[in-house]
Amino acid sequence: MGKTGKILNLILPILSILLIAVLWTVSAVVVGDGLILPSLSETFGALVGLIKSEGFYTAFFSTMIRSVVAFSISFALAFIAALVSYKYIYAKKFLAPIITIVRTLPTIAVVLLLVVWTNSKIAPVIVTTLVVFPTMYSELSVAFGGIDKDALEMCKVFNVGKKDRFFKVVLPQTAPYFIAAAGSGLTLNIKLMVAAEVLASTARSMGYLLNTSKIYFETATMMALVLFTLVVGLIIEGAFSLLSKKAGRFL
DSSP, rough: HHHHHHHHHHHHHHHHHHHHHHHHHHHHHOOOOTTOOOOHHHHHHHHHHHOOHHHHHHHHHHHHHHHHHHHHHHHHHHHHHHHHHOHHHHHHHHHHHHHHHHTTHHHHHHHHHHHHHSSSTTTHHHHHHHHHHHHHHHHHHHHTTTOOHHHHHHHHHTTTTTHHHHHIHHHHHHHHHHHHHHHHHHHHHHHHHHHHHHHOOSSSSHHHHHHHHHHHOOHHHHHHHHHHHHHHHHHHHHHHHHHHHHHHHHH
């Protein structure tokens, strides 16, 4: 990549963010009502107020813990399912309808049913796991499918041990995909978790703060919560993307 390309890679995202900020500012001026669309300054003011409150951190970390738990379960299940599907074609055919059914489950209905069957803290974890699992399965299946079969065959011909086969062939080819999938999956998990918490009315959570803001018509606070969640998601996905690139270079 040339110097011009590097400069454009730096400038274009900044210009994109500035464009969004301008459109937001203009829209807020046109609407002229902070209850409908608060300005950037009102939103950032609400965000500062949230950051200064102790209840915000309790809610945020509770949501994050639930997100990590749900992600860990969905990733582990997807990894096992993708690995079995990669090794056995009949397992892939057996799992296909299950993945399709889970993928098409109506999220809102599932959350409401799970609240009846469990409680408002467990329901978001289960529904987020169910929603993220098919996505993780698809991404990990692509990673396993990208393994060079000729290289594996050569390893068998030359009696290369399973340990060397894994560390020298399988891991270098799959690790970048796994790390990237983990980043996008965790980001999706957080967004879904907040939405599920709103539907389940989970106490001491980001979803609860959103619900409370809606009830009291604190639109700026709602926007601030959305903005904060967005930034956290971008940071996580960016960090995992960087790790993925590093893994591709060093493995």
